[in-house]
Amino acid sequence: MLDAIAVTKQFGDKTALDEVSLSVSPGDIYCLLGANGAGKTTLINLFLNFMQPTSGQLKISDLDVTQSPLESKRLLAYIPEQVTLYATLTGVENLSFFSSLATGERLPRQRLLDLLQAAGLPVQAADDRVSTYSKGMRQKVGIAIALAKQARALLLDEPTSGLDPSAANEFSELLINASRSGVAVLTTTHDLFHAKQTGTRIGIMRRGRLVEELKSEDVSHADLEALYLKHMKN
């Protein structure tokens, strides 16, 4: 579903990504780990076609993201670290606006409420202004937008940073539910525990290269931490 094929990205003489190849299948939650500046966000931005690769190819369901930008974007939902919503609108109003932008369809109020509930937003908060929401609540609206769009792939950039442990756990459950319905999930994170708990696969990046890929069921928390630290020291 999500394929990066020998992707290199240079910013001037800085190589942010160096021949990175990875694939995320429907039902996978692929967690990208790596130190600051390793290239994780750059890879997400390339899938989103926010920028073009210097060489290599990025595909979403076999569509090249630079050659078929609109068709490929329709299959995607993106949840950044800070979900951008209209602060003066309510959760329902934001969902109505962004889902209609994504689908061209205005959903009835009950459907919007059902989507917010499926994303874990407390029912009583749906009609509150988003300016009163916590970060976790905003992310739930982001998930509801992805559900409304029926996205087949979900890209997330450090979604659990700044969430308290129970909100992070709740968010992980949402990702697991999405993956069980066949969505391909690619997420960056600095949280090894989250990667091991939530991910089906884990990739470790260092200085623009993908230096390790593993199945999370094949490693313990302690082994993952030791492996991560080994790569960071090399």
Ligand SMILES: Nc1ncnc2c1ncn2[C@@H]1O[C@H](COP(=O)(O)OP(=O)(O)OP(=O)(O)O)[C@@H](O)[C@H]1O
């Ligand atoms: N627009 C840009 N112009 C120039 N250099 C950039 C740009 N975007 C990223 N970089 C550089 O590319 C490298 C990879 O950055 P990137 O943001 O992808 O890392 P990251 O792994 O997401 O880091 P973090 O964990 O801090 O979010 C860094 O050296 C960064 O300074």
